[in-house]
Amino acid sequence: MASFEARVSSKGQLTIPAELRRDWNLQEGDLVEFTRLADGRVMVRPRNLPVAALFGLLSHLKADPAYASDDEAIAAQVVMDDKATMTVRKRSRAA
Incomplete structure (x- = not known):
């Protein structure tokens, strides 16, 4: 991984390295x-x-064949997210 440095001028400006x-x-x-x-x-x-x-x-992304439509896939994800947050909420109440 390359690393670059730039000095801040008195006006708060940076010069982006040429590379x-x-x-x-x-x-x-x-x-x-x-x-x-x-x-x-x-x-x-x-x-x-x-x-x-x-x-x-x-363009490399393909539709998931497990779902008939984008709406169905989004709904399934919302349900999974909701279940995950409910599990966290129930655990925190029990504590």
């Missing part, structure tokens, strides 16, 4: 998104891709 700019095809004016994760880490990603670049991104 990352090349990899991400960043040009002047492109957006970069910073997301703070629950564990305190920060995820950085370029926001310079056009919507058309996302076409086909999920």
Whole structure:
């Protein structure tokens, strides 16, 4: 895993390392998104891709043959999630 450093300027600006700019095809004016994760880490990603670049991104996903429709699969997941939270709630009340 590669690691990069950047120094913060007096104006609070960062210079993105050249290798990352090349990899991400960043040009002047492109957006970069910073997301703070629950564990305190920060995820950085370029926001310079056009919507058309996302076409086909999920084409490798196939429907689950166990369900007749997406609605049926979603309903089954909601029921499983509900049962899981009820189990947790019952355990915490018994304590």
